[in-house]
Amino acid sequence: MTSLAGGRSSLKLVLGASAAGIGILILLALCIMIKFNKSLMFWKKQMGNHPNVEVFLRNHESLAPKRYRYSDVKKMTNSFKDKLGEGGYGGVYKGKMLDGQMVAVKVLSETKGNGEEFINEVASISKTSHVNIVTLLGFCYEGPKRALIYEFMANGSLEKFIYNGNPSTNGRLGWETLYNIAIGIARGLEYLHRGCNTRIVHFDIKPHNILLNEDFCPKVSDFGLAKLCTKKESMISMFDARGTPGYIAPEVFYRSLGGVSYKSDVYSYGVMVLEMVGGRKNIDVGVDRISEIYFPHWIYNHLELDELGLQGLMSEEDRVNARKMIIVSLWCIQTKPSDRPPMCRVLDMLEGSLQSLPIPPKPFLFSPARSMKDSSTTSEL
Structure with missing residues (x-):
């Protein structure tokens, strides 16, 4: 009987030790799994959408x-x-x-x-x-x-050459060069909107994203915010505002004005050409909203009076080209997308006769609230 009791005690000790060992192994396995999962999550976070x-x-x-x-x-x-x-x-x-x-x-x-x-x-x-x-x-x-x-583009971005008082250059480009650059950009955008098998809407047209080669031939660059769609699609589905403050079309913020489409690039192009003409930025974070939209109003009023007051107009051809650029840009920044011309029409207006260009309605100029400006998606080249 004593021997049987001793055997039972030994069995209990063995079973207890085994249970404790199994428990320790399970605990170690759980610790390893938790550590592995944390490491996996870390590497997934680091790799992003690499796969x-x-x-x-x-x-x-x-x-x-x-x-x-x-x-x-x-x-x-x-x-x-x-x-x-x-x-x-x-x-x-x-x-x-x-x-x-x-x-x-x-x-x-x-x-x-x-x-x-x-x-x-x-x-x-x-x-x-x-x-x-x-x-x-x-x-x-x-x-x-x-x-x-x-x-490589030897002359860098257009931004360096169009603003008055830019210390990085010796002065603004001549009017003939500015006019040819405006036409070149329009041709590039017309190609993106109609010449590709897939329509490409750039969504970040601005002087910083226009590069100039050694002959000042302009080239559209930085497609990080671009959207691709078929030519049959007239509207683009978007869940966020994208672009750079001052160049973003109003319908990107206020969908009640019309759907977002390639006409958003047309608006940005119009703002940029106005900046080329006036030698100043359309929007300046250091000024109030009234000053932000002052120049387009000013240029429209002086266009009606035929008193542009622009610097460097050396010839009648310069005056004609400057006036065409102003009229076209004012058409491009019309508030409703349906009132803006497509880029093929922009080219026709720039390369056609000044006498055939109608003066556009005075645009209701749009300046988004600063809260919108801060929350919008921006891209810098």
């Missing part, structure tokens, strides 16, 4: 430009030695390819992890081929390291 971008690149491999390794990008930019500019997305660096071709390398910020702007840029610009659209030569996508490789 989605890779799927996109595979599906569009035949259309996408050449893919480069990050080490190649460092070599062509001499380890990012020569910086050309900075924006909200990152920086732009001067580089040289192996064949000696000069390039501009746009390095996207690692904080923008979802890859949306990268996909927008590659998807939209890879569908284009036009003298007034900047050429994308290649790209790099290695996890968070992303870069877009463009043709």
Whole structure:
């Protein structure tokens, strides 16, 4: 009996030890699983939508430009030695390819992890081929390291040349050059809206995103906010306001004015041409709303009086071209999208006779509240 009792005690000890061991193993397994899940979530957060971008690149491999390794990008930019500019997305660096071709390398910020702007840029610009659209030569996508490789534009952005008192240049461009630039941009936009198999709405037309080559030929750049749609689609479904304050069409904020469409680019183009004519920004965060919209009102009133009072009009041809640019831009910034001309009509008006141009109605000029301005999506090149 004593031996049987001792056996039972030993069995209980063994079972108890086994249960304790199993409990410890389960606890360790739970700890490992929790740690693994946390690590997985961390890496998913770090990688963003990397797999989605890779799927996109595979599906569009035949259309996408050449893919480069990050080490190649460092070599062509001499380890990012020569910086050309900075924006909200990152920086732009001067580089040289192996064949000696000069390039501009746009390095996207690692904080923008979802890859949306990268996909927008590659998807939209890879569908284009036009003298007034900047050429994308290649790209790099290695996890968070992303870069877009463009043709180099010797004169940089239009923004440097059109504002009075800009210390980075020796003065404003001549009226003939400004007029030709306005026509070139209009041709680029007309191509995006009608010339591609897929209609592309840029949504961020502004002087900063117009690049100039050595001959001052303008090229539309920065397609990070672009939307693609079929030509049959007249309206674009949007859940957020996108663009840069001062250039955003009013219907982007107030849908009651009309649906968002390619006419939103027309509005931005009109604001930009007014800035080219007046040598000043249409919107200035340092002034009140009355001053923000002063120049378009002023230029409209003086257009009716035929007293433009613009600087540098050296000839009758300059005067005619300046007047055409003003009339066209005022048509483009009409509040209702239906009242704005398409870009093909803009080209006809710019290249046609001044006498055939009707004066547009005085536009009800739009300036969104500063709260809207602060919350809108902006893109800086």
